[in-house]
Amino acid sequence: MSEYILEMHNVTKDFPGVRALENVSLNVRKGEIYSICGENGAGKSTLMSIISGVFPKGTYEGRIILKGKETHYHSVKDSERDGLAIIHQELALSPYLPIYENIFLGHMKTNLGIINWNYYIKESQKYLQRVGLKENPATIVSKIGVGKQQLVEIARALSKKAEILILDEPTSSLNDEDSEKLLQLIIELKNHGITCIMISHKLNEILEIADRVSVLRDGKLISTYDVKNDNIHEAQLIKDMVGRDLTTRFPERKTKPGEIVMEVKNWSVYHPDYHSIKVIDDASFYVRSGEIVAFCGPMGAGRTELMMSIYGKSYGSRSEGELYLFGKKVELHSPREAIAAGLGYLSEDRKNLGLILIQDVKTNISLSSLQKLSHLGIVDGQQEITEAERFKEELKIKTPSIMQLTRNLSGGNQQKVALSRCLLADPEIFIIDEPTRGIDVGAKLEIYHILTNIVERGKSIILVTSELPEALGLANRIYVMNEGRIKGMLHQEEATQEKIMHIALLD
Amino acid sequence: MNNTQEKRIKPQRRIRFNFRNYSMIFMLVLIMIVFAVLTDGVNLNSRNFTNIIIQNSYILILAVGMVLVIIVGNIDLSVGSVVAFIGAISAMLYNSGANMFLTVFLSILVGIVVGMFQGMWIAYAKIPAFIVTLAGMMLFRGLTYIITNVSPIAMKDDNFKQMASGMVNIDALTIGNVYYTAIIIGALVCISYIISETLSRRNKIKYGFEVSSKNAFIFKLVIICAFIMGLSQRFATYRGIPTVVVVLGVTILLFSFLTNNTVIGRYIYAVGGNARSAKLSGINSEFVVFIVHVIMGGLCGLAAIVFTGYMNSALPQAGVNFELDAISACFIGGASTSGGIGTVIGAIVGGFVMAAINNGMSLKNIAAAWQYVVKALVLLLAVFYDIYTRRKSGLG
Numbered sequence: 001m002s003e004y005i006l007e008m009h010n011v012t013k014d015f016p017g018v019r020a021l022e023n024v025s026l027n028v029r030k031g032e033i034y035s036i037c038g039e040n041g042a043g044k045s046t047l048m049s050i051i052s053g054v055f056p057k058g059t060y061e062g063r064i065i066l067k068g069k070e071t072h073y074h075s076v077k078d079s080e081r082d083g084l085a086i087i088h089q090e091l092a093l094s095p096y097l098p099i100y101e102n103i104f105l106g107h108m109k110t111n112l113g114i115i116n117w118n119y120y121i122k123e124s125q126k127y128l129q130r131v132g133l134k135e136n137p138a139t140i141v142s143k144i145g146v147g148k149q150q151l152v153e154i155a156r157a158l159s160k161k162a163e164i165l166i167l168d169e170p171t172s173s174l175n176d177e178d179s180e181k182l183l184q185l186i187i188e189l190k191n192h193g194i195t196c197i198m199i200s201h202k203l204n205e206i207l208e209i210a211d212r213v214s215v216l217r218d219g220k221l222i223s224t225y226d227v228k229n230d231n232i233h234e235a236q237l238i239k240d241m242v243g244r245d246l247t248t249r250f251p252e253r254k255t256k257p258g259e260i261v262m263e264v265k266n267w268s269v270y271h272p273d274y275h276s277i278k279v280i281d282d283a284s285f286y287v288r289s290g291e292i293v294a295f296c297g298p299m300g301a302g303r304t305e306l307m308m309s310i311y312g313k314s315y316g317s318r319s320e321g322e323l324y325l326f327g328k329k330v331e332l333h334s335p336r337e338a339i340a341a342g343l344g345y346l347s348e349d350r351k352n353l354g355l356i357l358i359q360d361v362k363t364n365i366s367l368s369s370l371q372k373l374s375h376l377g378i379v380d381g382q383q384e385i386t387e388a389e390r391f392k393e394e395l396k397i398k399t400p401s402i403m404q405l406t407r408n409l410s411g412g413n414q415q416k417v418a419l420s421r422c423l424l425a426d427p428e429i430f431i432i433d434e435p436t437r438g439i440d441v442g443a444k445l446e447i448y449h450i451l452t453n454i455v456e457r458g459k460s461i462i463l464v465t466s467e468l469p470e471a472l473g474l475a476n477r478i479y480v481m482n483e484g485r486i487k488g489m490l491h492q493e494e495a496t497q498e499k500i501m502h503i504a505l506l507d
Numbered sequence: 508m509n510n511t512q513e514k515r516i517k518p519q520r521r522i523r524f525n526f527r528n529y530s531m532i533f534m535l536v537l538i539m540i541v542f543a544v545l546t547d548g549v550n551l552n553s554r555n556f557t558n559i560i561i562q563n564s565y566i567l568i569l570a571v572g573m574v575l576v577i578i579v580g581n582i583d584l585s586v587g588s589v590v591a592f593i594g595a596i597s598a599m600l601y602n603s604g605a606n607m608f609l610t611v612f613l614s615i616l617v618g619i620v621v622g623m624f625q626g627m628w629i630a631y632a633k634i635p636a637f638i639v640t641l642a643g644m645m646l647f648r649g650l651t652y653i654i655t656n657v658s659p660i661a662m663k664d665d666n667f668k669q670m671a672s673g674m675v676n677i678d679a680l681t682i683g684n685v686y687y688t689a690i691i692i693g694a695l696v697c698i699s700y701i702i703s704e705t706l707s708r709r710n711k712i713k714y715g716f717e718v719s720s721k722n723a724f725i726f727k728l729v730i731i732c733a734f735i736m737g738l739s740q741r742f743a744t745y746r747g748i749p750t751v752v753v754v755l756g757v758t759i760l761l762f763s764f765l766t767n768n769t770v771i772g773r774y775i776y777a778v779g780g781n782a783r784s785a786k787l788s789g790i791n792s793e794f795v796v797f798i799v800h801v802i803m804g805g806l807c808g809l810a811a812i813v814f815t816g817y818m819n820s821a822l823p824q825a826g827v828n829f830e831l832d833a834i835s836a837c838f839i840g841g842a843s844t845s846g847g848i849g850t851v852i853g854a855i856v857g858g859f860v861m862a863a864i865n866n867g868m869s870l871k872n873i874a875a876a877w878q879y880v881v882k883a884l885v886l887l888l889a890v891f892y893d894i895y896t897r898r899k900s901g902l903g
Contacts, residue, residue: 358847366773382710
């Protein structure tokens with residue numbers, strides 16, 4: 001048997017229109033901590049889904065060899081049988097069941113269909129001790145914090161006799177203290193012979209505990225380092241993660257930003273379910289007229305949460321801080337009030353929060369502006385059609401007619417419909433969240449032109465984006481966020497991908 | 508787009524499109540023809556035709572409100588009990604000396620208050636409509652028993668009955684046994700329909716929008732006018748246009764207009780189609796849900812008047828299973844259980860499908876037990892057909 005417990009040979013995975021992974025080969029030694037890092041969309045999670053059988057054999061090319069045998073997994077169940085356990089970023093516990101039941105859920109042995117609960121309660125204590133969680137096993141999972149829930153997940157993996165543990169961003173939702181505990185636990189597990197593969201954004205954590213680290217970028221394996229022998233630094237990893245050219249050309253802009261139109265001071269937002277957790281901590285920023293301000297940061301940095309909270313308290317249980325629009329202090333309690341105050345919001349989740357997919361293009365475009373398009377509560381159908389046709393022309397929405405249902409449109413055209421709704425409502429300040437996610441390059445360019453047109457008319461845009469080139473090419477200023485805080489701000493002239501990553505990932 | 512030329516949809520696509528939209532109407536016609544053959548045409552005679560409408564008018568009024576509730580994504584199980592409750596109140600009001608107009612006004616007002624009560628729990632306290640209206644179903648049945656002492660309240664005179672089974676006629680226009688008022692009203696409705704459709708079509712062409720071909724347009728006008736004139740001829744040869752048809756017609760027109768042409772109507776579809784998106788688009792979705800339940804309450808009040816008039820007394824057991832008939836009508840008429848899809852006209856057609864089956868089987872002396880079985884199958888198959896065709900055409 002070779003020295004490797006897990007080998008990946010030339011793994012390639014295609015999604016419609018996108019190559020998520022290209023010829024990736026990795027080898028993991030038994031009993032090591034192996035870390036994989038990369039930007040959003042670099043292919044890390046896809047790779048883990050392939051290893052664990054979320055994408056069954058046949059949906060990808062290449063070979064996976066586990067403990068010397070090639071795998072043919074049909075589902076996650078198969079990989080679990082071979083001692084592989086994956087712990088996802090979003091925890092998969094059943095919130096209203098007790099800890100012990102969660103630990104053994106799905107792999108309980110029964111006696112003629114009857115479960116011996118007392119046995120399992122006792123068993124669970126053994127695993128809780130191993131992960132260092134001092135809680136009564138009968139405690140309901142939703143009553144314990146996220147950090148402890150993570151430990152329950154690991155206890156669950158151990159109870160399945162896992163030999164390889166895959167952890168997807170394990171510390172992304174933990175505070176410093178819990179993170180440190182978790183990292184110590186991972187080292188502890190390693191000492192007991194368990195192999196850990198850890199996906200992480202936090203370079204300091206990687207360098208602290210990992211034996212080896214690989215960098216993925218755009219679905220390709222860029223580099224692999226031995227952390228101790230190669231004397232590797234964070235700067236090198238960042239360089240490998242972003243080293244890509246600006247291939248898209250961004251439209252030129254002739255206008256200069258004017259007065260400050262929006263200012264947010266010391267804005268904090270609390271989690272919608274766990275009322276004591278701060279999702280956004282003390283954020284302050286401003287926006288000028290005729291300006292594009294980008295918000296960058298890794299997934300889960302809190303960008304969308306911050307924007308939705310400002311947009312009429314659409315996120316979070318409560319918020320603190322001050323919001324000034326056009327020099328006046330305002331309190332916005334609903335999206336309705338936000339729109340009236342001159343804000344417009346385009347959601348990143350256009351299918352669930354943006355469009356009404358079972359309705360046609362015209363109805364979707366007019367939705368936010370029906371008050372304007374009506375007299376005495378009766379909609380002026382003719383004017384509505386005229387406006388919809390105007391946007392179809394201006395934004396080049398490819399649809400046979402404005403009566404087409406939006407669900408039948410492609411992603412880029414759906415996005416244009418959502419943008420049209422925003423434009424027709426004619427706000428002064430647009431909050432635009434991930435406008436180019438999941439759409440092709442051509443449509444992206446058209447959207448960049450639309451955004452440029454908006455600011456040339458003296459309006460402002462807050463652009464939330466995960467694509468750094470987009471932020472660099474479009475924005476006058478870039479705010480960098482991570483872990484719910486605004487970590488820094490860069491002007492267009494000084495901003496580079498490296499600098500952004502440095503601010504986001506380093507303290 | 509500035510070209511003023513008429514654009515035609517490819518004929519092949521258009522026919523399929525039409526068929527799906529009107530399939531339930533074809534279904535209704537088919538059912539009528541089948542029973543016409545089975546009953547030697549009795550189901551189509553003037554008297555029976557008038558009776559079908561009178562006997563089902565209160566269900567159809569409820570279906571108009573119910574379809575709004577279903578479009579917004581909710582359900583209302585309480586309508587039967589609310590009808591009984593308001594029916595009892597209206598009888599007591601009328602018997603205590605209130606005039607007809609005041610009784611109708613107050614009954615609808617009580618319905619609106621009931622709707623506000625339930626709507627408040629649903630929209631603002633965020634309790635599922637199923638639970639709130641299930642509670643309402645028990646609550647208003649109980650209240651009905653309390654205020655009626657579980658015994659029927661007879662009306663003090665026959666004036667109330669006019670509302671449900673009376674006719675609208677101008678005596679001078681009645682020649683022999685034919686009530687020409689019906690024919691004249693039918694003709695007026697046809698003319699205004701043709702004028703409004705033509706104007707709207709001309710307007711669309713002027714702005715360069717897609718319209719159906721001229722032949723298809725004329726075909727549609729002829730069919731609908733023939734239907735209206737056929738109906739008025741039936742009425743004219745029995746006893747004239749029933750008052751309740753006028754009430755029902757106004758209700759349908761009003762709420763068709765509300766759903767298609769008003770801001771609140773659009774908001775109802777938007778909230779039902781995607782509540783979170785609607786909210787982020789600046790719609791006060793709580794208020795929209797609230798107002799829909801208020802409308803349902805008001806229509807319960809109207810249905811209660813019609814039903815009490817039809818029975819000429821208020822019964823403590825009135826309205827049992829009305830909610831099921833109204834809900835069935837909506838789903839047969841193409842409403843979607845997940846909200847966002849449905850039309851007032853569809854619900855009315857669905858109601859008539861059920862009514863035609865009921866009536867036809869009654870004429871054939873088929874036991875009520877079997878009528879339930881047949882109606883159940885019709886509901887299942889109609890909704891199956893709807894979901895199946897919708898999935899195939901990518902509509903839902």
